[in-house]
Each structure stands twice: as C-alpha cells, then as structure tokens.
Amino acid sequence: MRQKMRDNLGSKDTSGQQFHLKQDAGGIVDIEFLVQYGVLAWSHQYPELLAVTDNMRLLDAFAAADLLDPKDQHTLQQTYLSYRAETHRRALQNQNITLDSSEADTLGFRQMRNDVTRLWQQWLDN
Numbered sequence: 233m234r235q236k237m238r239d240n241l242g243s244k245d246t247s248g249q250q251f252h253l254k255q256d257a258g259g260i261v262d263i264e265f266l267v268q269y270g271v272l273a274w275s276h277q278y279p280e281l282l283a284v285t286d287n288m289r290l291l292d293a294f295a296a297a298d299l300l301d302p303k304d305q306h307t308l309q310q311t312y313l314s315y316r317a318e319t320h321r322r323a324l325q326n327q328n329i330t331l332d333s334s335e336a337d338t339l340g341f342r343q344m345r346n347d348v349t350r351l352w353q354q355w356l357d358n
Contacts, residue, residue, distance in 0.1 A: 258345030262349070270355075314344060
C-alpha cells in the first residue's frame with residue numbers, strides 16, 4: 233500500500249534529485265506509517281500504546297517500552313518536526329513541498345531521510 237502511495241503521490245523522481253517531503257521514501261508519511269505499524273504490532277502486548285494517539289507521544293511510548301532505541305526515537309521525532317516545520321513554511325509562502333537535492337542538503341534532510349529509510353528497513357523490510 234505504501235509503495236502505491238509513493239508511486240502516485242511522490243515526486244516520481246528516480247534519480248534521487250528531488251524529495252517530496254510528505255510522500256517520498258524517508259518522508260513524513262513513512263514516519264507516520266512506522267508509528268501506526270508499531271501500534272498495530274505491539275499494542276496487544278503493551279496496552280499503554282493505546283493511551284495516546286499523536287506520533288510524538290507514541291514514539292515516546294515505544295522508547296519507554298524498550299521497543300525503540302532512544303536515539304532512534306529522538307531521530308524520528310526531530311525529523312518529523314523538521315519536515316513538518318518546512319512543509320508549513322512552504323505552505324505559507326505558497327511553495328511546493330518537493331525539494332531539489334541542494335535544498336534537501338542545505339536543510340540537512342538527506343541524512344534525516346536516510347535515517348528514516350534505515351528504520352523503515354529495520355522494522356518493515358525484514
């Protein structure tokens with residue numbers, strides 16, 4: 233399902249020169265999918281995951297239950313906040329949320345994207 237969303241809603245750039253903040257691999261929606269996957273996978277063992285609904289507190293809950301390394305928790309939270317701040321800034325300036333590689337690099341998003349992709353592979357592609 234996620235791949236279909238990327239194909240239909242993402243940047244459609246196969247060269248890696250563009251990054252759609254929401255829909256491309258390593259973007260906002262990947263973080264949201266990881267969080268929802270965690271809730272679905274672990275809430276039967278850790279009912280405290282059902283006590284909150286927002287991504288930030290769910291990531292806190294994953295770390296508190298030792299389901300997520302605190303460093304990865306911090307990485308996902310900071311990446312999510314950075315991406316969201318940039319999408320909001322761009323919306324207010326009526327700009328596209330697809331960045332070229334130089335913009336992504338300037339904002340530090342290349343490493344963030346790589347981190348999200350790494351965690352996606354650890355959780356979902358094994």
